[in-house]
Amino acid sequence: MAQSKFEYVRNFELDDSILKNCWIVIRIDGKGFHKFSSAHNFVKPNDNRALDLMNVCARAVMGEFGDIVMAYGESDEFSFVIRRSSSLYSRRSSKLSSCIVSLFTSHYVWKWSQFFDFPLAYPPAFDARCVVYPTDQNLRDYLSWRQADSHINNLYNTCFWALVQKKNLSCKEAEAQLKGTLSDYKNELLFSEFGINYNNEQPRHRKGSFLFRTTEKVPVLDKRTNSTTLKQKKVIQEVHQDIIGDQFWKERSFLLDP
Amino acid sequence: MAQSKFEYVRNFELDDSILKNCWIVIRIDGKGFHKFSSAHNFVKPNDNRALDLMNVCARAVMGEFGDIVMAYGESDEFSFVIRRSSSLYSRRSSKLSSCIVSLFTSHYVWKWSQFFDFPLAYPPAFDARCVVYPTDQNLRDYLSWRQADSHINNLYNTCFWALVQKKNLSCKEAEAQLKGTLSDYKNELLFSEFGINYNNEQPRHRKGSFLFRTTEKVPVLDKRTNSTTLKQKKVIQEVHQDIIGDQFWKERSFLLDP
Amino acid sequence: MAQSKFEYVRNFELDDSILKNCWIVIRIDGKGFHKFSSAHNFVKPNDNRALDLMNVCARAVMGEFGDIVMAYGESDEFSFVIRRSSSLYSRRSSKLSSCIVSLFTSHYVWKWSQFFDFPLAYPPAFDARCVVYPTDQNLRDYLSWRQADSHINNLYNTCFWALVQKKNLSCKEAEAQLKGTLSDYKNELLFSEFGINYNNEQPRHRKGSFLFRTTEKVPVLDKRTNSTTLKQKKVIQEVHQDIIGDQFWKERSFLLDP
Amino acid sequence: MAQSKFEYVRNFELDDSILKNCWIVIRIDGKGFHKFSSAHNFVKPNDNRALDLMNVCARAVMGEFGDIVMAYGESDEFSFVIRRSSSLYSRRSSKLSSCIVSLFTSHYVWKWSQFFDFPLAYPPAFDARCVVYPTDQNLRDYLSWRQADSHINNLYNTCFWALVQKKNLSCKEAEAQLKGTLSDYKNELLFSEFGINYNNEQPRHRKGSFLFRTTEKVPVLDKRTNSTTLKQKKVIQEVHQDIIGDQFWKERSFLLDP
Ligand SMILES: Nc1nc2c(ncn2[C@H]2C[C@H](O)[C@@H](COP(=O)(O)OP(=O)(O)OP(=O)(O)O)O2)c(=O)[nH]1
Ligand SMILES: Nc1nc2c(ncn2[C@H]2C[C@H](O)[C@@H](COP(=O)(O)OP(=O)(O)OP(=O)(O)O)O2)c(=O)[nH]1
Ligand SMILES: Nc1nc2c(ncn2[C@H]2C[C@H](O)[C@@H](COP(=O)(O)OP(=O)(O)OP(=O)(O)O)O2)c(=O)[nH]1
Ligand SMILES: Nc1nc2c(ncn2[C@H]2C[C@H](O)[C@@H](COP(=O)(O)OP(=O)(O)OP(=O)(O)O)O2)c(=O)[nH]1
Ligand SMILES: O=P(O)(O)OP(=O)(O)OP(=O)(O)O
Ligand SMILES: O=P(O)(O)OP(=O)(O)OP(=O)(O)O
Ligand SMILES: O=P(O)(O)OP(=O)(O)OP(=O)(O)O
Ligand SMILES: O=P(O)(O)OP(=O)(O)OP(=O)(O)O
Ligand SMILES: [Mg+2]
Ligand SMILES: [Mg+2]
Ligand SMILES: [Mg+2]
Ligand SMILES: [Mg+2]
Ligand SMILES: [Mg+2]
Ligand SMILES: [Mg+2]
Ligand SMILES: [Mg+2]
Ligand SMILES: [Mg+2]
Ligand SMILES: [Mg+2]
Ligand SMILES: [Mg+2]
Ligand SMILES: [Mg+2]
Ligand SMILES: [Mg+2]
Structure with a gap:
């Protein structure tokens, strides 16, 4: 062939x-x-x-x-x-x-x-x-x-859509108002204009989603004895928190271990 | 930031x-x-x-x-x-x-x-x-x-499943029978044992599907004049034929043109 | 170990x-x-x-x-x-x-x-x-x-050094005079100012050196018969000519042959 | 152009x-x-x-x-x-x-x-x-x-050439004698047959040459005061020693520093 x-x-x-x-x-x-x-x-x-x-x-x-x-x-x-x-x-x-x-x-x-x-x-x-x-x-x-x-x-988008949806600005106007502004200004804007404390926004929106493998103690029923014991189980955990600072990594040193 | x-x-x-x-x-x-x-x-x-x-x-x-x-x-x-x-x-x-x-x-x-x-x-x-x-x-x-x-x-699979489905061989047996055999043997096997002329099997199974861009004359209705004219239209054509020989390419020289 | x-x-x-x-x-x-x-x-x-x-x-x-x-x-x-x-x-x-x-x-x-x-x-x-x-x-x-x-x-350098060496311009002055000028100007400058016809400059300077493998007929002495015959010998030939146009390649089609 | x-x-x-x-x-x-x-x-x-x-x-x-x-x-x-x-x-x-x-x-x-x-x-x-x-x-x-x-x-070559040069073995014979032998055997061979303690062979032959940048105190003559003082000077130092163990690197931690 x-x-x-x-x-x-x-x-x-x-x-x-x-x-x-x-x-x-x-x-x-x-x-x-x-x-x-x-x-x-x-x-x-x-x-x-x-x-x-x-x-x-x-x-x-x-x-x-x-x-x-x-x-x-x-x-x-x-x-x-x-x-x-x-x-x-x-x-x-x-x-x-x-x-x-x-x-x-x-x-x-x-x-x-x-x-x-x-x-x-x-x-x-x-x-x-x-x-x-x-x-x-x-x-x-x-x-x-x-x-x-x-x-x-996310900080930008939160401001942008607040201006558009709650203050009825056009997209162009919202863009113009935010152009070149710093974080402080945006935090302040959200608070003073919309009563929004950005830090109270949903963590998953502010921090994104971090998934990692770990083990968790889960209750397992032993049918013979009818008693529950805690067993280690592999899970994928999801968190929405700061992963920039050292603390997160110190608490989970296994993540970077070889 | x-x-x-x-x-x-x-x-x-x-x-x-x-x-x-x-x-x-x-x-x-x-x-x-x-x-x-x-x-x-x-x-x-x-x-x-x-x-x-x-x-x-x-x-x-x-x-x-x-x-x-x-x-x-x-x-x-x-x-x-x-x-x-x-x-x-x-x-x-x-x-x-x-x-x-x-x-x-x-x-x-x-x-x-x-x-x-x-x-x-x-x-x-x-x-x-x-x-x-x-x-x-x-x-x-x-x-x-x-x-x-x-x-x-495909030739192999056609034989294999014929042996398994129509002659009730086990997968192992079918495999053993086909091992090391040439195309001629397989064609002959299909014909003599199952009355299958491999060349009459569906072209898409034997040749696969070749898609290419080309133009086609399609009838277009001109609403004003209520007459139909043929217009070139870009289409993706599908064929199931030999693309190994020269003929296919000679007839569609535009495919390899720059 | x-x-x-x-x-x-x-x-x-x-x-x-x-x-x-x-x-x-x-x-x-x-x-x-x-x-x-x-x-x-x-x-x-x-x-x-x-x-x-x-x-x-x-x-x-x-x-x-x-x-x-x-x-x-x-x-x-x-x-x-x-x-x-x-x-x-x-x-x-x-x-x-x-x-x-x-x-x-x-x-x-x-x-x-x-x-x-x-x-x-x-x-x-x-x-x-x-x-x-x-x-x-x-x-x-x-x-x-x-x-x-x-x-x-090379055309630029020929002009530049002519201006510097023969007209005693400083490097800066020569550079300034040549800046932005086209080939025609430079050819004319060489001719009118220095009596140089650029096309008569050494081919190796104008065209660079192109080396390629070819065969050449060389006279070989046969000691027995004491006669010389021409034999094909592999050589590396060097030319200084235009390799941009088609002619060079037409005459040596073997160079691009597989 | x-x-x-x-x-x-x-x-x-x-x-x-x-x-x-x-x-x-x-x-x-x-x-x-x-x-x-x-x-x-x-x-x-x-x-x-x-x-x-x-x-x-x-x-x-x-x-x-x-x-x-x-x-x-x-x-x-x-x-x-x-x-x-x-x-x-x-x-x-x-x-x-x-x-x-x-x-x-x-x-x-x-x-x-x-x-x-x-x-x-x-x-x-x-x-x-x-x-x-x-x-x-x-x-x-x-x-x-x-x-x-x-x-x-180097251990192999030292044995090989000793066998060839000092015991007049042919290259083939020397190769045959050394084939598949371990370090211990070769060390022993050198010692018992040729009185060579391999560890006393020249370090540069046994360890190769390692060059690295460092600074050295060098005496500098001050012409005015006619006194010499020690000054740090950048040099490329050459050593012939073990670079596999940790000690070498501990003593020169700057080598791997960023
Ligand atoms: N409204 C809304 N929009 C979202 C959400 N998540 C993502 N988007 C939109 C916002 C952005 O326009 C877009 C993501 O930005 P990208 O830079 O990835 O741009 P895009 O995917 O349009 O272009 P690309 O093909 O990635 O270059 O998706 C959401 O939860 N809500
Ligand atoms: N019954 C049946 N099986 C098919 C059909 N098309 C493809 N297959 C099966 C046959 C083969 O076992 C498989 C394709 O072979 P591959 O070499 O791509 O192997 P597979 O995808 O299992 O592994 P891979 O992940 O690609 O290394 O898919 C079909 O139309 N009918
Ligand atoms: N006077 C003189 N100079 C030549 C000759 N051949 C080459 N050069 C000089 C002229 C240029 O300054 C230099 C070649 O230009 P390059 O663009 O290769 O620059 P260069 O080698 O200085 O830097 P590079 O390290 O390649 O980026 O060599 C020659 O025959 N005579
Ligand atoms: N006698 C003698 N030979 C040496 C010395 N240093 C290197 N050589 C020879 C021994 C080896 O045959 C050769 C180095 O081995 P290689 O594996 O690099 O082989 P070689 O360079 O022949 O081939 P290659 O082009 O690298 O694949 O150089 C020396 O100081 N004295
Ligand atoms: O997609 P962008 O614009 O966020 O930026 P990028 O992903 O770095 O660009 P690309 O997708 O072209 O690599
Ligand atoms: O996937 P196979 O076994 O048909 O062969 P392959 O695709 O060349 O192997 P791979 O997918 O590992 O590149
Ligand atoms: O060396 P230059 O300046 O002629 O230009 P280049 O060779 O394309 O630059 P590089 O040597 O950095 O690839
Ligand atoms: O050159 P060798 O035979 O010592 O082995 P290598 O250098 O790994 O081979 P290559 O030079 O072909 O990469
Ligand atoms: Mg995107
Ligand atoms: Mg994106
Ligand atoms: Mg992108
Ligand atoms: Mg597959
Ligand atoms: Mg496949
Ligand atoms: Mg594959
Ligand atoms: Mg250069
Ligand atoms: Mg150069
Ligand atoms: Mg360069
Ligand atoms: Mg070598
Ligand atoms: Mg080598
Ligand atoms: Mg090599």
């Missing part, structure tokens, strides 16, 4: 293995979610149904790939952190990115109806990229970068 | 741009579709519902990305061919792969119920890779490789 | 193989040759001793690596063209670049005294890079790019 | 920047030094003239590139370690490799006659590669790997 004659083309595949002993981050981000969120009437600035859906998809991805030790999500994006010593797919970059983004997308569409009571107007897509960090500090700085970015965007 | 302090981590992203003036092939392939096809009772060896779904997803991908000039699909895989001069996503490999595989997956789940009258048991995923071919001949050889591969697998 | 414990570090080497079936160009360029040429009193704008030395080193490199089919040199640079089907060093980019640049440098220092009657003031170095071209046209355009660049620089 | 038309080819150069915040090792190795050492009658198994020449070239390279903080050499190879935060040549891999290997080669040829009283028979070449290490431990393991490799080779 002619196959042998053509099989040489397989050798045009280039090796895209990732440097060993580095943290691997796969970040996915919704394609054109400006339009997607609007086409599906997402609540502004944050739609908890959409965030819940993102998180449940991220959990599914972590459930499938045991080498993902933590993940951070906000808005239409999620970053999956693969442990430095992983040899998943021989660390082939495109395999890692594509399998994660495809599985995430698949769950997103599949589980949509669990969170929204109307159907998808059109199927969404996500891009994915692979970024590599050599040190624990670099990885923490990466996560801090995403959380800081989330904070900036 | 702390952002500036962390933003340096963005520079750890490495450039993955693809060499210019080369054909770019993005091949996606179902993850664990051995299990998936069995969990969803796919007809053996070929389930037309599954193939229809694959093709409709491929069309959606081509609809979104105009730089994909052709695509070839068989079994759980699809290869998308991006024209050599494309600057889509600045030819960034991971952007191209991830957006294509994510969109394909999204359509697969979204459109599942158009082709199957029972729901998905679990959400499927696809991997994706990017392969680059410098010459037209290399590209044709790539497509020939996939079609030859498809042929070999 | 402790070796095994450490040998894992070898796996941190990443594969840098070059895409198959593409032309590979290794371009080397003198490091800081502005200073080097001045420290060794190179004739301005072109020192034939320096050019001869460059060419003889390039020949030595071609003598060592049979897969280099042609090379183009000018000023302090040389581009070596490796045939598309080469599997030299498994097409590993760093092996190809480093071996070529190292051998070139080695010959440069070793043969210096054959061309200059004073010793090196300090040892020169060259950088090297690897660039890949998928089509013959791309390769020709690459070579045209280098020759066009050489022409522009 | 036609240049613009061709300049597009420059964009075929692909970015080869190295991941940030990693140790960069450039290892060079003599091409065919089996033949080269024999053509120049190198003393067996170690020729101090050759080793001196290697080391002086490595010093010259370190003198040129301040970001090389240490280097390890043995036999025909040298590894240059560039500090993790370096932005030399924007961390472009081919620039780093090629400039280092070219400069090394240039010095090798240029300084040959300072170490050998006969001329080079032919010009030597070195290959170069770039390897990246994310952690200090990985870098130390790399250096340990090279030193352990050097030890194994």
Whole structure:
């Protein structure tokens, strides 16, 4: 059969293995979610149904790939952190990115109806990229970068939509009023104009969602003795808190352990 | 704000741009579709519902990305061919792969119920890779490789399932009987034992599906004159025929034109 | 022995193989040759001793690596063209670049005294890079790019040093006079002011040096019969002519043949 | 001028920047030094003239590139370690490799006659590669790997040449006697048969050469007062000792400091 004659083309595949002993981050981000969120009437600035859906998809991805030790999500994006010593797919970059983004997308569409009571107007897509960090500090700085970015965007969006929705400004006017202003101004604006203490806003909106593997004591019923005992169980925990400072990491030193 | 302090981590992203003036092939392939096809009772060896779904997803991908000039699909895989001069996503490999595989997956789940009258048991995923071919001949050889591969697998599977389903052999027995046999033997086996002329099997099973952009004359009604005229319209055509020989390409020389 | 414990570090080497079936160009360029040429009193704008030395080193490199089919040199640079089907060093980019640049440098220092009657003031170095071209046209355009660049620089330099050396302008004044001027102006300046017809300048200065493998009929003495016959011999030929137009390539179609 | 038309080819150069915040090792190795050492009658198994020449070239390279903080050499190879935060040549891999290997080669040829009283028979070449290490431990393991490799080779070669030169064995016989033997056997062989205590062999042969930047107190004469004072001066120090154990690094913690 002619196959042998053509099989040489397989050798045009280039090796895209990732440097060993580095943290691997796969970040996915919704394609054109400006339009997607609007086409599906997402609540502004944050739609908890959409965030819940993102998180449940991220959990599914972590459930499938045991080498993902933590993940951070906000808005239409999620970053999956693969442990430095992983040899998943021989660390082939495109395999890692594509399998994660495809599985995430698949769950997103599949589980949509669990969170929204109307159907998808059109199927969404996500891009994915692979970024590599050599040190624990670099990885923490990466996560801090995403959380800081989330904070900036969310504070801005909270102001923007308050001005638009509660003070009936046009989008242009709201934009003009916020242009170039600092955090202090925005906090003050929310408080004085709308009675909103930004720090009391929902933590998941202010801090994003951090998922990580840990163990939890759960009560298990022993049918023979009819008594319950506490057993360690592996779980994926979700928190919405500061991951920029040292405290979070000190309390969970196992996260960065090899 | 702390952002500036962390933003340096963005520079750890490495450039993955693809060499210019080369054909770019993005091949996606179902993850664990051995299990998936069995969990969803796919007809053996070929389930037309599954193939229809694959093709409709491929069309959606081509609809979104105009730089994909052709695509070839068989079994759980699809290869998308991006024209050599494309600057889509600045030819960034991971952007191209991830957006294509994510969109394909999204359509697969979204459109599942158009082709199957029972729901998905679990959400499927696809991997994706990017392969680059410098010459037209290399590209044709790539497509020939996939079609030859498809042929070999399909001829084998046709025999295998005939032996299992019609002669009640166990899978092991069928495997043993086919081991090491050539095409001639398999053709003969199908004919003498099952009255099957392999060449009369459905073309889409024997040849896979080739999609390409072309124009078609379609009748258009002019409301004023109430007469119909033929107009050129851009369409994505689907064929199931030999793409290994020269004839196919001679008749469609525009496909490889720059 | 402790070796095994450490040998894992070898796996941190990443594969840098070059895409198959593409032309590979290794371009080397003198490091800081502005200073080097001045420290060794190179004739301005072109020192034939320096050019001869460059060419003889390039020949030595071609003598060592049979897969280099042609090379183009000018000023302090040389581009070596490796045939598309080469599997030299498994097409590993760093092996190809480093071996070529190292051998070139080695010959440069070793043969210096054959061309200059004073010793090196300090040892020169060259950088090297690897660039890949998928089509013959791309390769020709690459070579045209280098020759066009050489022409522009040489025309400028010829004017510049004429103004400085023959009209006693300062470097600043010469620069100011030439700034923004076109080729026509420079040709005219050379002719009217210095009686120089640029087209009569030495071809090697105007066109650079193109080296390529070919065969030549050479007379061979047969000792038995004491008669000479012409035999084909492999040689590396050097020409200084236009390689931008089609004619050069039509006459030597074997150069781009696979 | 036609240049613009061709300049597009420059964009075929692909970015080869190295991941940030990693140790960069450039290892060079003599091409065919089996033949080269024999053509120049190198003393067996170690020729101090050759080793001196290697080391002086490595010093010259370190003198040129301040970001090389240490280097390890043995036999025909040298590894240059560039500090993790370096932005030399924007961390472009081919620039780093090629400039280092070219400069090394240039010095090798240029300084040959300072170490050998006969001329080079032919010009030597070195290959170069770039390897990246994310952690200090990985870098130390790399250096340990090279030193352990050097030890194994040197112990073997010492035995081999003793058998050949002092007991008149043929090369084949010596090879046969040593095949599969462990270190203990070789140490014992050297002692009992040749009265050689391997630990008393020259440290540079047993341990290779480690070069690193440090400061030294040097006496400086003050001409006015005619008194000497000690001043800190930057130097490149050379040692021949164990770099596998912790002690060496504890005493020079600055080497791995950022
Ligand atoms: N209303 C609303 N919008 C959201 C929510 N989450 C995300 N979005 C929107 C806000 C932004 O327009 C968009 C995310 O910003 P991106 O920078 O990712 O832009 P986009 O996805 O449009 O473009 P891209 O394809 O990623 O370049 O998604 C939400 O919970 N509610
Ligand atoms: N019954 C049936 N099976 C199919 C059909 N299309 C694909 N499959 C199954 C047959 C193969 O077991 C599988 C495709 O082979 P692959 O080499 O891609 O293996 P699989 O996806 O299991 O593993 P992978 O994750 O790609 O390495 O999908 C179909 O139409 N009917
Ligand atoms: N006088 C004289 N100078 C020459 C000759 N050949 C080359 N050069 C000088 C002129 C330029 O200043 C220099 C080559 O230009 P480059 O752009 O390569 O600059 P340079 O090598 O100084 O810096 P680089 O390290 O390559 O970035 O070498 C020659 O034959 N005569
Ligand atoms: N006699 C003698 N030989 C030496 C000395 N230093 C290095 N050599 C020789 C011994 C080895 O045959 C050779 C180094 O081994 P390599 O593995 O680098 O092999 P070689 O350079 O021949 O091949 P390569 O091009 O690197 O693959 O150089 C020395 O000081 N004295
Ligand atoms: O998936 P296979 O087994 O058909 O073969 P492959 O696709 O070349 O292997 P991989 O998916 O690991 O690249
Ligand atoms: O997508 P943006 O605009 O937030 O910025 P980016 O993700 O860095 O850009 P790209 O997706 O093109 O890499
Ligand atoms: O050169 P060798 O044989 O010592 O081994 P290597 O250096 O790992 O091989 P290569 O030079 O081909 O990378
Ligand atoms: O060296 P230049 O300035 O002629 O330009 P370049 O060679 O493209 O720059 P680099 O050597 O930094 O790649
Ligand atoms: Mg983006
Ligand atoms: Mg987005
Ligand atoms: Mg986003
Ligand atoms: Mg596969
Ligand atoms: Mg599959
Ligand atoms: Mg498959
Ligand atoms: Mg340069
Ligand atoms: Mg230069
Ligand atoms: Mg130059
Ligand atoms: Mg080697
Ligand atoms: Mg060697
Ligand atoms: Mg060696």
